[in-house]
Amino acid sequence: MANVTLSVCTTCRRTAGGAPCEEEPRPGARMLAALEAHALPEGVTLRPVECLSACSRGCSIALSGGARRWSYVYGDLDPDAHVDAILTGVTAYAATSDGLVPWRARPEVFRKQSVARIPPQE
């Protein structure tokens, strides 16, 4: 399974869907740092990205994993509150072959804060 990429928008200026802020480092950069401070599941690579084009839904992340998995974008995330849930969700995603995690096995932030999903390329 695995070979999964967890993309993190480092330019997000919002936290949990709030108003854009001028703080530095930006919430997106803080999200990346918070995730870097944790061990990732085997086969999962963290990738900083400048803008996932979900600016009104920051902080935002994307999960992708090859041509046979659905890709997902999640938003309204908070680097101070949601890192454990993100890691739980990525672990479940990485354990699938198609990216489809059963609804009940998804952390609440993944169930409620999906921005979009894209079908597999194959």
Added chain:
Amino acid sequence: MANVTLSVCTTCRRTAGGAPCEEEPRPGARMLAALEAHALPEGVTLRPVECLSACSRGCSIALSGGARRWSYVYGDLDPDAHVDAILTGVTAYAATSDGLVPWRARPEVFRKQSVARIPPQE
């Protein structure tokens, strides 16, 4: 270039970000039918999808094109107003190798109504 997939959410209940409606066929199904009625650019395949998980931003579509292209999701689309713009945008996307169409070459609905984008898998 090409080998691009234009995924269309057929279950979207909204048009152009409005209130969800009960009309049948659903706006998403009408979007699919409207696109099917047009010739697509060479190398572009239309794919109906049940839910792109962008329900509050319907009608929604996604563009993807192999492991080396960025993928994009667009929303707040109207099957009666935006088909020509979508075809223009898909044509430009299909002509790239990485999915990155210069800003000025994107139709206005693609500039203003991006829901999210996901980086290439390679």
